[in-house]
Amino acid sequence: MHEGAHQKLFDLAITHDLLNVESDRCPPFHPPWTPKGHLWPLEQALAACHAYVCLARFHHDLGSTASTHQLGAESLLLVASERSKILGKWLLDKGDHLGADASRLLDSLIGRRPRNSPAMSSPSGDLAPTDYVIETQLVFRRCGSPGRVLVGRSSSPPQLYWVSDDAAALLTALERKPIDQIIGEFAQRWHVQRFNAAQRLTEILSDLYASGLVTVRDTASDGPPSHYRC
Numbered sequence: 001m002h003e004g005a006h007q008k009l010f011d012l013a014i015t016h017d018l019l020n021v022e023s024d025r026c027p028p029f030h031p032p033w034t035p036k037g038h039l040w041p042l043e044q045a046l047a048a049c050h051a052y053v054c055l056a057r058f059h060h061d062l063g064s065t066a067s068t069h070q071l072g073a074e075s076l077l078l079v080a081s082e083r084s085k086i087l088g089k090w091l092l093d094k095g096d097h098l099g100a101d102a103s104r105l106l107d108s109l110i111g112r113r114p115r116n117s118p119a120m121s122s123p124s125g126d127l128a129p130t131d132y133v134i135e136t137q138l139v140f141r142r143c144g145s146p147g148r149v150l151v152g153r154s155s156s157p158p159q160l161y162w163v164s165d166d167a168a169a170l171l172t173a174l175e176r177k178p179i180d181q182i183i184g185e186f187a188q189r190w191h192v193q194r195f196n197a198a199q200r201l202t203e204i205l206s207d208l209y210a211s212g213l214v215t216v217r218d219t220a221s222d223g224p225p226s227h228y229r230c
Contacts, residue, residue, distance in 0.1 A: 001058060002076060005051040015148055015162045017099030019043060021212040026097035029090050033083065042097055049087035053109045055080035084110070100207040132174060132205055133215050140168055151213065161211055167204050171213065 012018065019042070028039035031048075040048065059077040071077055088110040095103060095114030107113045139152040149168035153159045163171070169189075173182045179201075187197035208214045 002051050002055060005054040006047055009047050009050045012101070012105070013043075016101035017161075017207060017211050018046065018102040018105070020097065020099045020210045022097045023099075026094055029087070031083075032086065033079070042094060045087055045091060046098070046102060049084055049091055050105070050109060052076075052080045052084035052087060056084050088112075100210055131216065132179065132209075134171065134174055134213070135215055138171060138175075138213070140172070153213070159212075161213060163208070163211075163213070164204075166200075167208060170201065170204055171208065174214070 009018075023042050026042040028041055029045040030036075030039055055077055059080055062077075088106065091098070091106060092110075092112060092114045095116035098106075098114055103113045137154050139154075141150045141152070143150050147165055148162050149165060151161045151163055151168065151171065153161070166186075166189075170182065170186070173185065177185075183194055183198050183201060186201055187194045190197060190200065192200075205214065209216060
């Protein structure tokens, strides 16, 4: 079950944004149950948290049948709950280094999102006027994954991202249209009011910014036109 949980997380990592461009800069985690100097990178800590939460849930569901005698002193089920809490607490402070989908995953696993979660705020910190920029040419391909689009960015080495249909449509629109026009089009696409469309687009842009697909250029000091507001 432990290894199966890891495999599931690796499958999620292929099609979701668990990490971002800041992940490699995250300071490592020291598991207190390991020797001094034994450090885990962010992705290992996230995988361990996911696995221990699964094991803790399994242990809970076993109930009275999972006695210490039956499990054995070395069973990870006996320590899964405590270790998942330690890992979860550490990850909650690493929102700047986690992708938006990792924040949602932690919310499902431990009931809380990390502080500074990209899914909770826009790239500029509020709804201030912002110019969203795509700096390199993007290529889009559908590869049989429902609701997901593979995006390639011209770089060395090439970079690949899985994004939602809406995110792909937004990226395509940003290459040739102002935000003001895009908001109106998405309001029609989603059959919602313009304000609601702007809120949803801000969340998508925040995810795209966290993954590095778009960058932002603050234009507040230049008196930006209204079509830069989202």
